[in-house]
Amino acid sequence: MFEEKGIxxxxxxxxxVGKGTVRQRLFEQETHLKYSVSATTREKRAGEQEGIDYFYTTKEQFEAMIQNGELLEHAQYVENYYGTPRAYVEEQLEKGNDVFLEIEVQGALQVKENFPEGVFIFLFPPSLEELKNRIIGRGTESDELVRNRLKEAEKEISMMSEYDYVVVNDDVDQAVQKIKAVITSEHCKRERIEAEYKKILEG
Structure with missing residues (x-):
């Protein structure tokens, strides 16, 4: 049997929209998935572990990684950098592990530029009204911030055409089942299997 690369x-x-909740529930059921560990320049917090929570770097090291094209995406929040190291992802994929990245829309579009062979899933709210209720329900944001987030959400929803799949998150368990179906169907794609079998036949 051929050794399949991860996806x-x-x-x-x-x-x-509930990305974190859906990802957490998915990982409870799909234990073979590897979570993509981010690099950051922020200080390590109590209880966090290198290579599990984050890869911790200095600002200089991080900027060198940007220059050398070692990140699939990166962003800066409150004077700290965050990004997805290419080496960790590629190493896991070579071992045959599927890697899962949960990320904001702008970051996903950067990943698409740097790693177009990835499979992009857009998690969609049942409605903008429901999205507004979820943001308000956090109870942590002012009216103005809620309005800004909704404006941003409308912009992000218009970028849906950049994705391969859309999953509506009206029920967490149903959303997880659909993502699991995407994972299964991607592994059954003819072009993935065909390329590996050609190697066997040529060998």
Whole structure:
């Protein structure tokens, strides 16, 4: 039997759509998935572990990684850098592990530029009204911030055409089942299997 390479799956969608909740529930059921560990320049917090929570770097090291094309995506929040190291992802894929990346829309579009062979899944709210209720339900944001987030969400929803699959998150368990179906169907794609079998036949 041929040794299949892993696949990079990218879950993305507007803020408040429930990416973290869906990803957590998925990982409870799909234990073979590897979570993509991010690099950051922020200080390590109590209880965090290198290579599990984050790869911790200095600002200089991080900027060198940007220059050398070692990140699939990166962004800066409150004076700290965050990004997805290419080496970790590629190493896991070579071992045959599927890697899962949960990320904001802008980051996902950067990943698409740098790693177009990834599988991009857009997590969609049942409605903008429901998205608004979820953001308000957090109870952490002012009216103005809620309005800004909704405006941003509308912009992000218009970028849906950049994705391979769309999953509506009206029920977490149903959303997880659909993502699991995407993972299975991607592994059954003819072009993935055909390329590996050609190597065997040529060998």
């Amino acid at each position: 990079l799956f990218i879950l993305s969608g507007p803020s408040g």
